[in-house]
Amino acid sequence: MLGSMTQERHFCVNSVLVLGGGSAGLLAALTLKRLIPALEVRLVRSIQLGVIGVGEGTTAVFPDFLFNHLGIPKEEFYREAKPTWKQGIKFIWGPRDHFFYDFEFQYDQRFEGLPKANGYYAHDDCTDFSQACALMQRDKAFPTGALGKPVVKGSHAFHIENHNLVTYLETAAKRAGVVLEDDVFLSAETGPEGIAALNFEKSGRRTADLYIDASGFKSELLGKALGEKFKSFEGGLFCDRAMTGGWQRDDEPVQAYTTAETMDHGWCWQIEHEGHINRGYVYSSRFATEDEVREEFLRKNPKVTQTRVLEYRSGRHERGWVGNVVAVGNASGFVEPLEATALAQILFECRWLQELLEMSGRRPGTHEREFFNHAVGVAWDEIRDFLAFHYRFNTRLDTPFWRHCREHTDLGDYQPLYELYQEIGPSPMLAQMLPNRPNIYGIEGFLAMLVGMQVPHGNPHEASAAELVALQAGKEKFARRAATGLNVADTLAAIRKPSWQWT
Numbered sequence: 001m002l003g004s005m006t007q008e009r010h011f012c013v014n015s016v017l018v019l020g021g022g023s024a025g026l027l028a029a030l031t032l033k034r035l036i037p038a039l040e041v042r043l044v045r046s047i048q049l050g051v052i053g054v055g056e057g058t059t060a061v062f063p064d065f066l067f068n069h070l071g072i073p074k075e076e077f078y079r080e081a082k083p084t085w086k087q088g089i090k091f092i093w094g095p096r097d098h099f100f101y102d103f104e105f106q107y108d109q110r111f112e113g114l115p116k117a118n119g120y121y122a123h124d125d126c127t128d129f130s131q132a133c134a135l136m137q138r139d140k141a142f143p144t145g146a147l148g149k150p151v152v153k154g155s156h157a158f159h160i161e162n163h164n165l166v167t168y169l170e171t172a173a174k175r176a177g178v179v180l181e182d183d184v185f186l187s188a189e190t191g192p193e194g195i196a197a198l199n200f201e202k203s204g205r206r207t208a209d210l211y212i213d214a215s216g217f218k219s220e221l222l223g224k225a226l227g228e229k230f231k232s233f234e235g236g237l238f239c240d241r242a243m244t245g246g247w248q249r250d251d252e253p254v255q256a257y258t259t260a261e262t263m264d265h266g267w268c269w270q271i272e273h274e275g276h277i278n279r280g281y282v283y284s285s286r287f288a289t290e291d292e293v294r295e296e297f298l299r300k301n302p303k304v305t306q307t308r309v310l311e312y313r314s315g316r317h318e319r320g321w322v323g324n325v326v327a328v329g330n331a332s333g334f335v336e337p338l339e340a341t342a343l344a345q346i347l348f349e350c351r352w353l354q355e356l357l358e359m360s361g362r363r364p365g366t367h368e369r370e371f372f373n374h375a376v377g378v379a380w381d382e383i384r385d386f387l388a389f390h391y392r393f394n395t396r397l398d399t400p401f402w403r404h405c406r407e408h409t410d411l412g413d414y415q416p417l418y419e420l421y422q423e424i425g426p427s428p429m430l431a432q433m434l435p436n437r438p439n440i441y442g443i444e445g446f447l448a449m450l451v452g453m454q455v456p457h458g459n460p461h462e463a464s465a466a467e468l469v470a471l472q473a474g475k476e477k478f479a480r481r482a483a484t485g486l487n488v489a490d491t492l493a494a495i496r497k498p499s500w501q502w503t
Contacts, residue, residue, distance in 0.1 A: 194323020
């Protein structure tokens with residue numbers, strides 16, 4: 001509950017100091033400086049903080065934010081950051097051979113001529129229920145438009161190398177007026193408002209009106225200096241390690257999707273870059289040793305020549321904004337990259353902070369902090385519960401890890417949604433059970449996973465002959481257009497021609 005007006009304590013924000021030079025810190029600095037130009041924004045990169053540095057997948061939020069909110073030029077971004085496209089995720093998950101999750105609408109709609117929503121007709125075959133799904137099924141990236149050119153539009157996302165992204169964001173931040181410096185972080189001084197100053201090896205004592213903690217897992221300001229309580233997600237998410245690897249691309253086609261593959265002790269991602277394939281195995285150290293995981297990882301991915309293991313804890317700090325400190329990225333919270341939520345959550349945090357600063361005339365107080373903490377906390381908890389659905393209902397393997405997931409995964413705030421699904425099936429009416437609005441995934445995300453994993457319910461529908469004809473017509477419309485689409489390599493070649501125009 002928001003505090004009363006008598007409890008309000010405002011402070012004026014004219015200067016911002018960002019600690020940490022990864023994608024979180026750079027996106028925070030760029031967002032604040034680009035959208036509130038009057039702010040003085042400084043970012044200090046400290047080498048001992050480090051970055052994870054693996055290839056990343058995004059959601060459709062990311063390109064929309066970069067191009068439409070920050071005004072990043074598309075031509076420049078594609079040339080410098082070198083992303084490839086992602087239409088969704090191929091899940092090798094559950095009893096099907098595979099299924100696709102995309103950024104469009106497969107099940108929160110119904111084809112013309114059908115009396116029920118699409119999900120009721122997808123138990124046996126869930127292909128071609130959206131344009132993106134049809135494209136991915138055929139190893140295509142985009143439909144073909146006039147003169148055989150790709151139509152690079154719609155709700156798509158990116159695969160992008162972390163180094164390329166960070167390098168580009170540094171250039172964009174400097175151009176926007178952010179001051180970037182390298183120094184070694186030593187300590188933080190606390191005071192009545194939170195942080196009084198930061199101490200560095202070269203530049204000494206630094207102060208600012210607002211501090212952005214982008215120090216990654218170390219959470220130097222929010223977690224260590226201010227001692228903000230950490231809320232663990234271990235009740236619904238049991239993995240705590242990731243083994244990463246990859247190889248230079250040989251003759252493998254560049255796919256327009258991330259792959260998420262069920263493994264004995266967890267799952268593997270595959271992220272598609274133009275010249276490189278990034279592979280990683282997320283697992284629980286309670287159920288397998290590092291050697292056991294490496295054996296399976298290398299046996300199924302013989303091209304991997306080198307691996308490293310990252311340890312992490314899933315969860316979030318109770319509050320992301322305490323006093324004059326706002327945490328973004330891993331300094332705020334962390335969940336495994338099963339739905340590529342990391343960059344999306346960073347953008348939500350940056351945008352909420354920017355809007356609250358603007359609405360308060362850069363004089364935020366108790367109300368703004370409480371709103372931010374509520375919104376960020378709800379978003380983290382929603383990600384936790386959405387990922388819990390992935391684990392609770394994956395019946396693909398009968399190993400100790402997956403048996404434990406099916407028996408003990410807590411669905412959190414979304415348990416009532418599942419209970420209603422058991423009664424009425426994959427209806428968009430389940431949206432009435434979403435505990436928060438707006439919701440990051442919408443009912444579409446939950447239906448995509450429940451239908452994709454063939455989670456049973458008590459309201460099956462037997463389609464009539466006429467319904468089957470209408471169903472086939474709806475799917476064939478997507479299939480025909482996808483069949484003539486262009487793959488990632490052809491689309492990259494097209495946008496690199498001198499004659500290509502983004503308008």
